Amino acid sequence: MSQSPDFNAIVQQVLSRLEDASKGSVALAGCRDVENYADASAKAQEIWHRDFGLDTRCQIIEEIRADLRPHIESLAKLAVEETGMGNLRDKIIKKTLTIEKTPGPESIKPHAITGDRGLVLEEHAPYGVIASIIPCTNPVATVIHNSICMISGGNSVIFAPHPKAVNVSLRTAEIIAQTLRACGAPDGLVSALPEPSMDNLGKLMKHPKVRLISATGGPGVVNAALTSGKPAVGAGPGNPPVVVDETANLEIAGKGVVDGAAFDNNLLCVCEKELIVVNCVADELKKRMFDHGAYELKDRKEIELLERTILNGDHTANKNFVGKDATYILEKIGLKVPASVRLVIVETTEDHPFAQEELLMPVLPLIRVPDFDAALAMAKRLEHNFQHSAVIYSTNIDHMSKMAREIETTMFVKNAPAYCSLGAESDCPVTLTIATATGQGATSPQSFCRLRRCVLSGAFRII
Numbered sequence: 006m007s008q009s010p011d012f013n014a015i016v017q018q019v020l021s022r023l024e025d026a027s028k029g030s031v032a033l034a035g036c037r038d039v040e041n042y043a044d045a046s047a048k049a050q051e052i053w054h055r056d057f058g059l060d061t062r063c064q065i066i067e068e069i070r071a072d073l074r075p076h077i078e079s080l081a082k083l084a085v086e087e088t089g090m091g092n093l094r095d096k097i098i099k100k101t102l103t104i105e106k107t108p109g110p111e112s113i114k115p116h117a118i119t120g121d122r123g124l125v126l127e128e129h130a131p132y133g134v135i136a137s138i139i140p141c142t143n144p145v146a147t148v149i150h151n152s153i154c155m156i157s158g159g160n161s162v163i164f165a166p167h168p169k170a171v172n173v174s175l176r177t178a179e180i181i182a183q184t185l186r187a188c189g190a191p192d193g194l195v196s197a198l199p200e201p202s203m204d205n206l207g208k209l210m211k212h213p214k215v216r217l218i219s220a221t222g223g224p225g226v227v228n229a230a231l232t233s234g235k236p237a238v239g240a241g242p243g244n245p246p247v248v249v250d251e252t253a254n255l256e257i258a259g260k261g262v263v264d265g266a267a268f269d270n271n272l273l274c275v276c277e278k279e280l281i282v283v284n285c286v287a288d289e290l291k292k293r294m295f296d297h298g299a300y301e302l303k304d305r306k307e308i309e310l311l312e313r314t315i316l317n318g319d320h321t322a323n324k325n326f327v328g329k330d331a332t333y334i335l336e337k338i339g340l341k342v343p344a345s346v347r348l349v350i351v352e353t354t355e356d357h358p359f360a361q362e363e364l365l366m367p368v369l370p371l372i373r374v375p376d377f378d379a380a381l382a383m384a385k386r387l388e389h390n391f392q393h394s395a396v397i398y399s400t401n402i403d404h405m406s407k408m409a410r411e412i413e414t415t416m417f418v419k420n421a422p423a424y425c426s427l428g429a430e431s432d433c434p435v436t437l438t439i440a441t442a443t444g445q446g447a448t449s450p451q452s453f454c455r456l457r458r459c460v461l462s463g464a465f466r467i468i
């Protein structure tokens with residue numbers, strides 16, 4: 006990823022600093038019961054909302070950003086060690102972006118309407134206590150993003166980490182909680198369950214003091230949130246297609262597809278998951294992709310071995326290979342390739358499990374189609390109506406507009422990697438919670454607030 010000088014300087018500083026990570030401790034020490042968490046969180050939220058105004062919140066969020074910066078490298082290392090997924094460099098980039106570019110309280114905008122009959126004021130109010138369920142694919146950046154957004158809006162948050170990433174999510178929440186404590190904010194404003202069993206998750210979601218559920222993960226957790234009977238922010242799975250048409254700049258497309266699909270070993274939900282290419286440019290596109298770290302598997306036997314290795318019997322992704330390096334995956338099927346290889350490409354048909362399943366690993370199926378219309382129709386089918394993300398490389402404005410309209414994804418990127426929609430290499434704020442199922446889209450502090458309206462009849466106009 007190429008970024009502004011400031012951003013690169015921060016990443017370089019972090020990469021060059023060797024820092025010892027002290028392992029995570031529990032955000033609410035000595036407090037293990039969901040009931041206690043909910044009580045402490047509700048009390049903290051009341052004080053936070055009542056006594057900590059927007060200016061103070063802005064200052065405290067800046068303190069949180071400052072206190073997180075020295076921990077970027079240790080948290081990235083811990084995430085890789087604990088989950089066995091992703092790569093250090095990209096995790097450092099992701100965390101840096103999240104710390105620097107997640108919007109704070111200043112992004113929450115009230116709305117006023119005045120007319121002959123007086124003044125109407127609409128404001129974004131906190132829900133109260135939020136239960137935030139965290140995925141193992143993004144156990145640090147999601148905690149940072151959601152903490153900043155949720156407390157900016159006047160809420161408190163109880164995180165439920167993924168069992169595979171408990172330590173690193175707890176450690177992240179603990180750093181944020183320490184800053185809040187040092188700033189005089191009430192204890193329990195940001196906390197995390199140290200034992201996120203299904204039983205505890207159920208209790209947390211059903212707890213009467215929990216007013217909003219933010220669920221980031223696969224279909225199971227999103228359905229659980231949607232059927233909880235409470236308001237929910239459901240950030241679910243995707244299967245983002247990338248279309249390359251006959252008018253695309255193939256150098257930009259070749260580099261962009263590899264950069265996007267290889268980022269953090271394809272762990273991000275927005276990452277390119279299948280490549281649909283108009284036949285007449287497919288060979289040239291592959292050549293450009295090879296220049297940027299792609300490796301094509303062509304031998305039928307090798308492809309079958311890869312299928313048996315990275316897929317389960319039911320054709321879902323084998324979790325042992327989720328988020329692994331391309332070189333590691335190829336080694337497992339007996340191929341030693343240079344360390345510069347970041348992505349494996351395999352030509353498949355549309356019905357192949359590599360195209361149908363969300364693999365979350367740097368293995369990208371490439372499917373040839375005769376023309377753009379066939380590509381768009383296939384992209385719509387392979388997106389499975391998750392309404393998540395999609396990408397097009399094209400210089401044809403009609404193609405770009407048609408795909409943007411018809412694919413109906415929450416995120417749509419033209420001529421750049423899908424991660425640009427998250428705020429990387431682009432001018433939008435960072436989001437790590439893309440609320441697909443519930444429609445809030447790229448979440449920000451306002452997404453975790455409820456809109457309240459006050460009508461003042463017959464007065465308060467100034468004209």
Ligand code: NAD
Nearest residue numbers: 139140141166167222223225226229240241242274438439
């Ligand atoms: P996962 O569904 O296995 O787990 C996510 C969280 O949900 C964990 O904390 C887990 O303990 C909990 N959980 C799982 N099933 C549950 C159930 N039935 N009831 C209650 N809680 C449950 O997902 P993962 O492997 O950790 O993360 C990868 C998935 O998350 C991918 O599908 C990816 O696309 C998606 N994701 C989406 C976004 C987004 O913003 N839309 C962001 C990151 C990840």
